[in-house]
Amino acid sequence: MSDIILSARHLTKSYKQRSGRFGLGATLVKALDDVSLDLKQGSTLAVVGESGSGKSTLARCLLQLLPLDGGEVLFQGQDLAKLSGSALREQRRFLQMVFQDPFASLNPRMRVGQIVGEGLLIHQLGTQDERHDKVVRMLQRVGLSEADMQKYPHQFSGGQRQRIGIARALVLEPRVVVCDEPVSALDVSIQAQILLLLKELQEEMALSYLFISHDLRVVRHIADEVAVMYQGKLIEQGGVESIYDAPAQEYTRNLLQSIPGRRALAA
Amino acid sequence: MTELLRIEGLTVTPQNAPDKLLVNNVSFTLESGKTTCVVGESGSGKSLTALSVMGLLSSQLRLAQGKVIFQGQDLVGISNDELRKIRGGRIGMIFQEPMTSLNPVLTIGKQISETLIVHQGLRGQTLKARIAALLEQVGIPAGRANSYPDELSGGQRQRVMIAMSIACEPAMLIADEPTTALDVTVQAQILALLNELKTRMNMAMLFITHDFGVVADIADDVVVMFRGEIVESGPVAEVLHNPQHPYTRALLACVPDAEGKRPLKPIDYAWLNEEAAA
Structure with missing residues (x-):
């Protein structure tokens, strides 16, 4: 199947959690319990679930930011879980991440130009001038300006910082972008701007998104397919309309019914 | 229809910048057994309004003007000792x-x-x-x-x-974004609990939120704030389904609907400024 860009097979990952008095005991928590999914080229797969469901662990394990206990992650014909060192670094360029907290994920001591350009430098893409031009074009594309390159993250609002985070991820022209709750820290009007920007960029750059979210209203708008996680397991997955219109699992139904203002705000 | 709290001309400024109106001439009333939602974006002044009611403004800020009349008594200007008796007791x-x-x-x-x-x-x-x-x-x-x-x-x-x-079975409950940090299923449970308590104890609830979905589920009345001012207020059904002010319409249009039928539309602040000027 050539239209699948990223494929996860039987991923497992456990954490030891301290328990009991003074944390002397330890219990094993299965954060990923035999999780398999396929991301189609150019589409958005949303992973939804509540806190502790394992959705952020999944994001990190897919990008090999966390080591897997078992399973494989197939990308461009290779199993990322088996790669290390320079081979993995080479692939990372094509797998980027946009983080939830635009305050914590930007180095406060670096200028925006350095932050966005760092990936190009690490991967040694182009000459200095070419890198500069790419950074400028990317910043302009996300709604910032060349002058912003000289500023520090604290000089920007939350929404602008998220634009910087998006520019940093996309300047490398990745194939797959993992967005971990990219709009949940933002005001609702800013959230709408960022969601629309992500959609536009997806079309222009032929990106495939893995979109981690707990907000089912946002997911309804951005996703083509939805995977529902509960206690480390993928309990349901399918096209966004079929999941929202006819959820098969009790847990998914419960999630959908909990959407605030569901009936009153229907179009 | 018993009026429990009346806020009149509430105005909050920074201590060192008296011209900057963080809350600008805000007035509304709360009734027993009813929930009033104050909704707005960050910086709209909704939390400052709630803090003013409780006399909990930070020392950097000043309640420049206005009255907060709770059960017939103006809470503005009364001593901290008296306020402390009311907070946690009747509020x-x-x-x-x-x-x-x-x-x-x-x-x-x-x-x-x-x-x-x-x-x-x-x-x-x-x-x-x-x-x-x-x-x-x-x-x-x-x-x-x-x-x-x-x-x-x-x-x-x-x-x-x-x-x-x-x-202490308060007459009024002030809730500042009480479900924002919670998972959606837990949020639904907490909202249901607050609703039930409000009815059973005949409390007035002042509920601060940025989420119109939550407003739809819990409010009887809605106050929409923008840049420190109230732009619109009224019964929940009217504000949600027949919003009068352009800002309310814009804010509603950028809330994603669960059906995914309505296109998302970010707020066009430049357009709002022109509207305000006209």
Whole structure:
């Protein structure tokens, strides 16, 4: 199947959690319990679930930011879980991440130009001038300006910082972008701007998104397919309309019914 | 229709910049047994309005003008001692982050008891019985009174906060984004609990939120704030389905709907400025 860009097979990952008095005991928590999914080229797969469901662990394990206990992650014909060192670094360029907290994920001591350009430098893409031009074009594309390159993250609002985070991820022209709750820290009007920007960029750059979210209203708008996680397991997955219109699992139904203002705000 | 709280011309400025109106001439009333939602974006002044009512503005800020008339008494300008008797007694409060609002080294029973001892002078078995009753009222087994906050989930912690806030059977409950940090299913449970308590205890609830979905589920009346001012207020059905002010319409249009039928539309602030000027 050539239209699948990223494929996860039987991923497992456990954490030891301290328990009991003074944390002397330890219990094993299965954060990923035999999780398999396929991301189609150019589409958005949303992973939804509540806190502790394992959705952020999944994001990190897919990008090999966390080591897997078992399973494989197939990308461009290779199993990322088996790669290390320079081979993995080479692939990372094509797998980027946009983080939830635009305050914590930007180095406060670096200028925006350095932050966005760092990936190009690490991967040694182009000459200095070419890198500069790419950074400028990317910043302009996300709604910032060349002058912003000289500023520090604290000089920007939350929404602008998220634009910087998006520019940093996309300047490398990745194939797959993992967005971990990219709009949940933002005001609702800013959230709408960022969601629309992500959609536009997806079309222009032929990106495939893995979109981690707990907000089912946002997911309804951005996703083509939805995977529902509960206690480390993928309990349901399918096209966004079929999941929202006819959820098969009790847990998914419960999630959908909990959407605030569901009936009153229907179009 | 009993008016419980009337806010008149409330104006808040920074101490060192009296021309900057963070809350600008805000007036509205609250009735017993009804929930009024104050909705707006960050910086709209919605939390400052709630803090002003409780007399909890930071020392950097000044309540420049206005009255806060609660049960016939103006709370502006009364002494801190008097205010302290009202807060936690006739006015209950819940905040967004249940973990930072609870003391991690005290059991939840101990923390609930503080209000009851200070305001009602309860002791011994009466105190214990009251704590047990309060916990059950918010859906926590009475046996959990000896638990510490870290042994509870986020939703349970918020239930403990609610138990504390209603301990003295307040006439009014102020809730500042009480469900924002919670998972969606837990949020639905907490909203249902607040709604039930409001009706059973005939409380007036002042509910601060940025989420129109939450507004739709819990509000009787809505106050929409933008840049420190009220741009629109009215019964929830009217504000949601027949919004009059361009800002309210814009704010509603950028909330994603669960059906995914309505296209998302970010707020065009430049256009709003032109509208305001015209």
